[in-house]
Amino acid sequence: MRVNHAGEVAAQALYQGQALTARNPEVAATMQKAATEETDHLAWCEGRLRELGGRTSVLNPVWYLGSYAIGAMAGACGDRFSLGFIAETEKQVELHLREHLQRLPEADTGSRAILEQMKHDETEHGARASSMGGSALPMPLKAAMRLSSRLMTRSSFWL
Numbered sequence: 516m517r518v519n520h521a522g523e524v525a526a527q528a529l530y531q532g533q534a535l536t537a538r539n540p541e542v543a544a545t546m547q548k549a550a551t552e553e554t555d556h557l558a559w560c561e562g563r564l565r566e567l568g569g570r571t572s573v574l575n576p577v578w579y580l581g582s583y584a585i586g587a588m589a590g591a592c593g594d595r596f597s598l599g600f601i602a603e604t605e606k607q608v609e610l611h612l613r614e615h616l617q618r619l620p621e622a623d624t625g626s627r628a629i630l631e632q633m634k635h636d637e638t639e640h641g642a643r644a645s646s647m648g649g650s651a652l653p654m655p656l657k658a659a660m661r662l663s664s665r666l667m668t669r670s671s672f673w674l
């Protein structure tokens with residue numbers, strides 16, 4: 516659950532950075548709404564971590580600052596690129612959550628309920644970004660996103 520919490524720290528910052536540099540007010544509003552929803556996910560994960568006797572990642576400030584900067588840069592590249600970046604990000608997050616749900620014990624209904632709702636919301640965020648005109652990202656960028664995601668998840672697991 517610490518990994519999911521760290522991911523929500525990053526997602527919140529990513530959306531806030533993108534909202535800051537969005538050109539279209541509708542895109543900015545969509546990014547702000549998604550950031551608010553990510554804040555809900557953050558609270559759910561943190562609460563569940565406490566229930567399980569865990570702790571948040573000590574790297575969360577790094578994830579926040581880095582993701583905010585990435586979000587601002589994505590937004591600066593234009594709304595279509597920024598929306599495409601969100602669509603791809605959420606696609607990768609949904610895959611991570613699906614894999615996590617498969618590994619999660621059936622008896623852990625508390626974590627399962629949180630992850631199912633998060634998966635639903637992330638799928639909606641990605642679909643919304645695509646429907647608003649998000650452009651497909653080049654394969655090398657998608658691969659770089661997957662690599663950085665692995666780095667974050669593995670680091671957050673231990674730290």
